[in-house]
Amino acid sequence: EVQLVESGGGLVQPGGSLRLSCAASGVTFSNYWMHWVRQAPGKGLVWVSRINTDGGSTAYADSVRGRFTISRDNAKNTLYLQMSSLRAEDTAVYYCARDSPSVGIDYWGQGSLVTVSS
Amino acid sequence: QSVLTQPPSASGTPGQRVTISCSGSSSNIGSNAVNWYQHLPGTAPTLLISSNDQRPSGVPDRFSGSKSGTSASLAISGLQSEDEADYYCAAWDDSLNAVLFGGGTKLTVL
Numbered sequence: 001e002v003q004l005v006e007s008g009g010g011l012v013q014p015g016g017s018l019r020l021s022c023a024a025s026g027v028t029f030s031n032y033w034m035h036w037v038r039q040a041p042g043k044g045l046v047w048v049s050r051i052n053t054d055g056g057s058t059a060y061a062d063s064v065r066g067r068f069t070i071s072r073d074n075a076k077n078t079l080y081l082q083m084s085s086l087r088a089e090d091t092a093v094y095y096c097a098r099d100s101p102s103v104g105i106d107y108w109g110q111g112s113l114v115t116v117s118s
Numbered sequence: 119q120s121v122l123t124q125p126p127s128a129s130g131t132p133g134q135r136v137t138i139s140c141s142g143s144s145s146n147i148g149s150n151a152v153n154w155y156q157h158l159p160g161t162a163p164t165l166l167i168s169s170n171d172q173r174p175s176g177v178p179d180r181f182s183g184s185k186s187g188t189s190a191s192l193a194i195s196g197l198q199s200e201d202e203a204d205y206y207c208a209a210w211d212d213s214l215n216a217v218l219f220g221g222g223t224k225l226t227v228l
Contacts, residue, residue: 004162035217044222045155045163045206059215095162103169104153105208105217108162 001026002107004096009112016086020112022079022096027107030054030074033099036081038092039111046092049081050099064090086116122146122207122220129226135195138223140207142188146218150210152190154183157204157222166205167192194225202227 008020022034036048049060049070058070069082079096093111100106123141130136140152154167165174167183170190182193190209194201207220 037217037219044204045157045208045219047208047217047219050217061216062214103165104151104210105155106165106168106174108164110162 002098004098004107004109006094006096006109006112009094009114011115011117012086013118014087014116016116017082017084018086018114020081020083020094020096020114022081022109024077024079024098027098029072029077034070034072034079035097035099035105036070036079037095037097037105037108038090039095040089040092043092045095048094051079083114086114088116090114091116121211121214121218122209124205124207124220124223126221127224127226129228130194130197131228132197132199134197135193136197136225137194138192138205138207138225140190140192140220142190142209142218144188145213146188146209146211147185147190148188149212152183152185153208154181154190154192155206155208157206159204163206197227199227201225 003025005023012018035050051058051070067085071080095111096109097105098107151169155163156166157163170185171183180196205223211218
């Protein structure tokens with residue numbers, strides 16, 4: 001069974017930094033592209049970033065480019081999202097998600113809440 | 119504002135058929151596959167339809183998807199109370215080099 005478990009969320013002040021992790025199990029992690037998707041309170045799902053299998057190719061939403069960095073450690077079966085210069089509008093539940101070839105995003109984690117507030 | 123446009127709400131009574139639309143453009147729905155996700159608050163979203171009209175194993179055949187041009191639709195037949203959830207369409211956008219989600223449709227079973 002595929003399991004994606006996010007961690008690292010919490011309360012951070014505006015301008016601060018936080019690193020989210022997503023531990024994968026029940027899957028050959030290194031075979032899949034991975035994504036981060038977020039949902040602000042009362043809002044819809046918004047794509048944040050994606051990374052290819054070896055970490056050599058990444059993409060970001062305009063709203064986070066230059067502030068967030070996606071990375072992965074295939075030896076640890078873990079996906080990361082380093083977030084810096086955080087703003088109030090970054091407050092959201094952050095989901096990691098697996099991308100299967102010819103399918104797209106097919107499995108999601110339970111999410112990790114990030115709150116940016118003073 | 120989402121580039122993929124969905125109605126914010128939909129409703130139906132048990133047993134009815136409901137359709138949710140998703141409108142995009144040539145750079146996303148027009149040239150890439152559409153997925154649909156079901157999301158219950160506080161839980162992980164789940165894949166309902168992939169590649170426009172494919173149901174993953176375990177998804178009831180009450181759920182079906184279609185695509186025509188730059189629009190896609192999700193149909194739910196034989197509506198049940200447990201179908202009450204938020205539904206999102208998604209597609210890759212070649213111009214933005216990003217995954218786009220629709221704004222979501224809240225389905226209410228009356």
